[in-house]
Amino acid sequence: MWIVLTLISAALFAVVNIFDKIVLNKWVKDPLVPAIVVGVINLVAAGFIFLFHSVPHFSSINILLAIVVGFLGFLSTITYYKAVQLDDISRVAPLFQLEPLFVVVLAAVFLGEVFSVSKYIGVFMLVLGALTISLKSFKSLRLGKSFWLMVLTGFIISISLVLYKRLLDYGDFWTVFAYSRIGMIPVLTFVVYKSFKNLLDTVKCHGKRCLFLMTAGESLGVVAMFFSIAAFAVGTATLVNALGSVQPLFLLFFSIILSLFLPRIFSEEIKKGVLLQKIFAVALLIVGGLLVV
Numbered sequence: 001m002w003i004v005l006t007l008i009s010a011a012l013f014a015v016v017n018i019f020d021k022i023v024l025n026k027w028v029k030d031p032l033v034p035a036i037v038v039g040v041i042n043l044v045a046a047g048f049i050f051l052f053h054s055v056p057h058f059s060s061i062n063i064l065l066a067i068v069v070g071f072l073g074f075l076s077t078i079t080y081y082k083a084v085q086l087d088d089i090s091r092v093a094p095l096f097q098l099e100p101l102f103v104v105v106l107a108a109v110f111l112g113e114v115f116s117v118s119k120y121i122g123v124f125m126l127v128l129g130a131l132t133i134s135l136k137s138f139k140s141l142r143l144g145k146s147f148w149l150m151v152l153t154g155f156i157i158s159i160s161l162v163l164y165k166r167l168l169d170y171g172d173f174w175t176v177f178a179y180s181r182i183g184m185i186p187v188l189t190f191v192v193y194k195s196f197k198n199l200l201d202t203v204k205c206h207g208k209r210c211l212f213l214m215t216a217g218e219s220l221g222v223v224a225m226f227f228s229i230a231a232f233a234v235g236t237a238t239l240v241n242a243l244g245s246v247q248p249l250f251l252l253f254f255s256i257i258l259s260l261f262l263p264r265i266f267s268e269e270i271k272k273g274v275l276l277q278k279i280f281a282v283a284l285l286i287v288g289g290l291l292v293v
Contacts, residue, residue: 001235002232008227022266028214042181043181045177046177080150094282096150098151103162122289248286
């Protein structure tokens, strides 16, 4: 059962990535606009949890850490959207696989952990895979701005995950999730102040279908997260994490299908050499992630 749940979650997250690219490529020029939608959906979800879920008492320090988690999580959403705006989604989203790399580095630096040879090989493969999928030309060896934005995104998320795992020792997932959404409020307030007019202009210019697609995409992300949680509930964390790492393969498959049959809606470069490069890079990222985890 956990296999089916994990694969559904991975596939849904890949669909969310596709939605993000379509929205930012066709309708939205300001990456802060979809971030507003993400923030509102998360706050609504947190509100339902506080209303209908028995939320245990959290100490002041844990509430503060949860707020930091939410703050960092929302910040990483903004940097991710900016990266999506700049490059192919099949080049950008797989770089989320760098998260285990940063977790390992943080554990080594701050916790003094020493790792096996296989983990260091995994780190090497993650770096090589990230470089391979990001380079558009092996002659110039220039990494685009989207690569560095995703490196920043992965680093921010890794810090958030380390704190999140600590908080799970003191409360269940729903409690930590609800409290952490509070940390989104300061950044969301700034984003709304800066880009709410752009959101209104976008809806006015492109109609409600744009807002619907953004809302549907992010709501689908919440559904994907629930499937992932259900998979963790019935399967072992290591196996679920391992199988979930195939998400870039789903994304690459969907990108190819849409580029071939619906190029007016979604289009990426699908030349043979480019596809081989992406497949090789995704394989490196998946195997490297498995070794590190």
